[in-house]
Amino acid sequence: MILAIESSCDDTSISVMEIETKKLIFHKKISQEVEHSKYGGVVPELASRLHAEALPKILTECKSYFDNLKAVAITNAPGLSVTLQEGVMVAKALSISLNLPIIAVNHLIGHIYSLFIEKEEIKPMMVLLVSGGHTKLLNFNGIDNICEIATTLDDSFGESFDKVAKMLGLGYPGGPVIENLAKKGEIVVDLPLPLKNSPDIKFSYSGIKNAVRLAIESGNYKNEDIAASFQKKAIEHLVFMSKRAIKKYRPKNFAIVGGASANLVLRSEFEKLSEEFNFNLYYPDMKFTSDNAAMIARAGIELYNKKRFINYKDLKVMPRVEFKKC
Ligand code: ATP
Numbered sequence: 001m002i003l004a005i006e007s008s009c010d011d012t013s014i015s016v017m018e019i020e021t022k023k024l025i026f027h028k029k030i031s032q033e034v035e036h037s038k039y040g041g042v043v044p045e046l047a048s049r050l051h052a053e054a055l056p057k058i059l060t061e062c063k064s065y066f067d068n069l070k071a072v073a074i075t076n077a078p079g080l081s082v083t084l085q086e087g088v089m090v091a092k093a094l095s096i097s098l099n100l101p102i103i104a105v106n107h108l109i110g111h112i113y114s115l116f117i118e119k120e121e122i123k124p125m126m127v128l129l130v131s132g133g134h135t136k137l138l139n140f141n142g143i144d145n146i147c148e149i150a151t152t153l154d155d156s157f158g159e160s161f162d163k164v165a166k167m168l169g170l171g172y173p174g175g176p177v178i179e180n181l182a183k184k185g186e187i188v189v190d191l192p193l194p195l196k197n198s199p200d201i202k203f204s205y206s207g208i209k210n211a212v213r214l215a216i217e218s219g220n221y222k223n224e225d226i227a228a229s230f231q232k233k234a235i236e237h238l239v240f241m242s243k244r245a246i247k248k249y250r251p252k253n254f255a256i257v258g259g260a261s262a263n264l265v266l267r268s269e270f271e272k273l274s275e276e277f278n279f280n281l282y283y284p285d286m287k288f289t290s291d292n293a294a295m296i297a298r299a300g301i302e303l304y305n306k307k308r309f310i311n312y313k314d315l316k317v318m319p320r321v322e323f324k325k326c
């Protein structure tokens, strides 16, 4: 078995997964959403303190598996350095005390492997990663073969939901609140479709966000209409740019991963696209869309099979990492 730890942002999670079968044996997550909600976003110092409390709590619950462990998988990049460090410290302590090799896992690759929990890999696949910190189109052809088609110039898709929710005084995280509120609203606010005249495949959310700010300040619109109009345009931008990439690369398989892949309007828009362009569409199970250690264990198994081990002395936290361009 492999034990995995995730602490890159505001979720503390530990999982245990069987290496051969990819079966999830143990999985627990403690979220900090309530604690950060009153600040309208994640406060790094508070987050790291909460990880320091939650990690040992969860660890004692999976002590019975310690004798069966072959490795420890740990998210070491990308994310908040002070919170990544909390998980990394626990991984190092486990490695030293139980004499286990460490496997360093990229959190974004973890999001891709949320698709394959208790399943085999699907490849090749085009992946739309929509999370709190990233908005990327990737070509995935195995853990060592991932390239970036497009990324965002400014805010991420999830972050724009968080910022709009904050402007409307709706707390954090914004995604689920905005999605819910939008159900009651009408699309009456005129918002710009970003980069529509640029020939490139890339994302930008700052323009929509600023247009939403002006709409709120005008006092002419109801909150639910702002939410509905914003969500529609934000998703339209994803579809617009994904279409360009799909026409260029003609993928047979397409997946949406990351916290915002929970959005049902987003999913239904891509279902339409899958019919138009005839590809198979995949998303993670709802419970694995947001951050979790099960996806880290699953990616960890792939690296374990390639014997990609790292000594605790060499394990470092990397707040930012880049993919090679396609
Ligand atoms: P990253 O993975 O880029 O490091 P993160 O781990 O903080 O960032 P995730 O936990 O993967 O991000 O996703 C959280 C983000 O997803 C938040 O910005 C949240 O608002 C957004 N989100 C969650 N549910 C929805 C939804 N239903 N609609 C839109 N956005 C959503």
Ligand code: FE
Residues within 6 Å of the ligand: 107, 111, 131, 132, 258, 259, 290, 291
């Ligand atoms: Fe994430």
